[in-house]
Amino acid sequence: MRWLTPDEQHAWRSFVRLQERLGGRLSRLLQTESGLSAADFAVLVNLTDVPEGRQRYQDLARALEWEKSRMSHHIARMAGRGLVVRQECPEDGRGAFVVITEAGRTAIKAAAPLHVEAVRELFLDHVTPAELRVLGDVSERVVNKLDEDAS
Template identity: 40%
Template sequence: MNTASPGGDERPARWLTDHEQQAWRSYIQATMLLDDYLDRQLQRDAGMPHIYYALLVQLAQAPHRRRRMTELAIALKITRSRLSHAVARLERNGWVRREDCPSDKRGQNAILTEEGMQVLQQAAPGHVEAVRQAMFDRLTPEQVGQLGEIMRILAEGLQPQDSAADLPWLR
C-alpha cells in the first residue's frame, strides 16, 4: 500500500483510525440516506426535488422575495449553470421569475412569485415533518445541540478563506 499522501507529497498519509473510519462511514451513509429520503418526500408530496425547495426557501426569506442569481448559487452551494437550469424550470412552473438587475447590467435577480410562495407554504409542513421524523425525533435535545455544534465547526473549517478559491458556485 502506498503510504505517501496524494498529490506527490512525500509526507506519510495520516490514515483514519478504526474509530474515525466507523464515524466517517456512518456520516456518509446517514447523509446519503437523509438526502435521498428528503428528496423522495418532496418529489412525492410537492412534485419537486429538494434543491428546488431550498431555492424557494432562499427566495422566501430574502427581502422582497428576490435575490441575485450569484448570491443564490453561493447560498445553495451549486454552480451557476445548475442554478440557471433550476430557475428556468421554476419559471416554467410559474413559481419564480427573473429580471435584470438594475445595478448590474450583467446580473439577474430571481423573484419568488405569489404562486411559488403558495407552493412553498403547502410543501413546508410535510417537509418539516419529514426532517423531524428522519432526524430530530431520533435525537435527544443534548444530541441536537452537539450535532449543531459539530456541523457549525465543520462548516466554518470548510468555508474558504481565499476569495479566489475554485469553488463550483463561483464558476
C-alpha cells in the same frame, strides 16, 4: 498521508450514509407529497429567507453551492413552472435576480409543513436534545471553516 483511524472511518462513513439516506428519503417524500424537488425546495427556502423574496443569481448559487450552469438551468425550469421569475438588475446590466412568485410562495407554504414533519419523524425523533446541540455545534464549526477557506 494521514489515514483515518478505525473510529474516524466509522464516524465518517456513518455520517455519509446518514446524509445520503436521509437526503434521499426526504427528497422522495417532498417530490411525492408536494411536486417539488429537493433543489426546488432549497431555492424557494433561500428566497423566502431574504427581503422581498429576491436574490442575485450569484449569491443564490453560492448559498446552494451550485455551479453557474446548474443554477441557470434549474432556475429556467422553475420559471417555466411559474415558481420564480428572472429580473434584470438595473444597476448592473450583467447581473440578474431570482424572484419568488406567488405560485412559488404557495408551493413552499404547502410543502414546508410536510417537510418539517418528515424531518421530525426521520431524524429529530431519534436524537436527544444533548446530541442535537452537539450536532449543531459541530456542523456550525465545520461550515464556518469551509466558508473561511472559500474566502
